[in-house]
Amino acid sequence: MDMLRGMALFVRIVDKGSITRAADDSGLTPTMIGNHLRALEEHLGMKLLHRTTRQQQLTDFGLHYYERCLEILSMVQDAETVALEAQAEPQGRLRLSFPHAFGLERLMAALRLYMARYPKVDVEISFTDRMVDLLEEGFEAAVRIGELPSSNIIARRLHAHPLVLCAAPDYLARRGTPVRPQDMQEHDCITYRYANGPVEQKQRALWRLHGEEGELQLSVRTRLQMDNGPALREAAAAGLGIVLLPLALVEADLESGRLCRILPAYSFAERPLHLVYLSDRRRSPKLNSFIDFMLEHFSDQPR
Template sequence: MDRLTSMAVFTKVVATGSFSKAGRELGLSPAGVSNHIRALEEWLGAQLIHRTTRRLSLTEAGEALHERCARILEEVEGAEAATGALQEAPRGRLKISAPITFGMRHLAPVIADYLLAYPGVAVDVALNDRKVDLLEEGFDVAVRIGELPDSSLAARRVATSRSVLCASPAYVERHGAPGEPAELERHECLEYAYRATPGQWRFSGPDGEEVSVRIRGRLTSTNGELLRVAALRGLGISVAPTFIVGEDLVAGRLVPLMPRYAPAELGVHAVYPQGRHLPAKVRSFIDFLVSHFGQEPAWDAWARGGAAAPAHAARAGRAGRAGRQKERRR
């Protein structure tokens, strides 16, 4: 048998933990998979896998071989990619992970356009606000928003999204608009559960200094769209990314607050497993994202409108002062 193919079968068995699953992914029967493993064991003169009815485990020889096989196969794949990169058209199945709201609002049309542009690629999309394990779960690329933790993954910034402190005009009319971060402690705040600093919001002040404040509120969620709906209904103040609330700011359904204090910008990144040669389907998709979103994404149109944001902020400030005056009269 071809030893390189047998190595590939062996690494797939280790990755899936099953002869039958490896066979299904490779288009082989369980007997075919067994034949490849047996051929390797006969060639090396050592048992590679302990196999029981419940699970598979590697022998010491199997562990040593698996480490080397992974490097050999990566080198072979890299050589193939390097020699065929100039003429290779993207093809195969591309597995993508993305956050739910961003995926529905902004990624869906990009993926549709990508499929039209690259008929040789099939796409599987999983929308989930948790951070998936790309290697463990077999994803080719993930769209992630916010700070990236240190990891073995490679990343490319594809866009930027501002964050904005905002509330509905009705909320501001009832409760007033905070002028300083410390005033947020007296307000109902809508909290995103996956924030890096739970229960705390951070801002960049007028002189560039970092200001943090503890916040409270009755609603916490892992999904930004749910918090947007709550803000529109006047349930509280939100620090929201503009890719979620940009249209609401333009329409005046939400108004920006505390214009002198800015929440941190959010980076929109494509992350993918490191490798010397990026598969054409992954490279082309990331390039497609960058070209689509560009330097100034559409969701920040409210800020480019110039007078729109200050006007909303001024109305919020007037409503806030009026609200506080009503409280004093009572």
């Protein structure tokens, strides 16, 4: 027998209050509805309804089965809706939030490809290093740097930022170039202050690096803190100190000589990068298209 059809007709009988009214509502005869009900009861080996000429009443098993049928039929409807939405063309306005470094240096070239692929999607981007509230602020997706707190969001890992240590030639001419990690103790450093972190300025920052001797933890003196990647780059270029930034943000400056790389034999611990979005079973086609696009261009994770 067709179980889903049998469940649907059983639910209709219960909701309408009688086989006759269920038959009128479904366009079937009462005899056909009754046959479906009997076939379902025989398949289950349990009575679902006590019926008389005047009324019907759910058995204890029938009540539990009715509740489960509602859940199953709702899930089937959700699955059909997802399938229909997947076939729909992505369109509408897509609101996104990106940190400055990723958005400005890595996203723009790829974004041109996305908008060409989906011409009916309009994109609105907020560039901020603050951890936005997707639900409260109306963002459909965001990229976040660093470890994520437990929440109801879905996170897909992206390629992390390689980090490099650099400073302006003018600063190094005045203060000397560090050749060992320990030399950093004598220098001024420009560090990142996380927008959602504590307000007070910290006098020391902890950087983790790897070299031939293994992993080191380097405590450096903070002279200047900012919550904006491009601003940190400009401060370093102005000779205000040594900075640790994503390679993508300073690559052009290193090539031009505007900034100089320091301690190139050492690698610095990369901070995780995630694409995040709400755990909604009915994601729109435009959001699904963007998630797939981001994973295609910025992740090794399967889509």
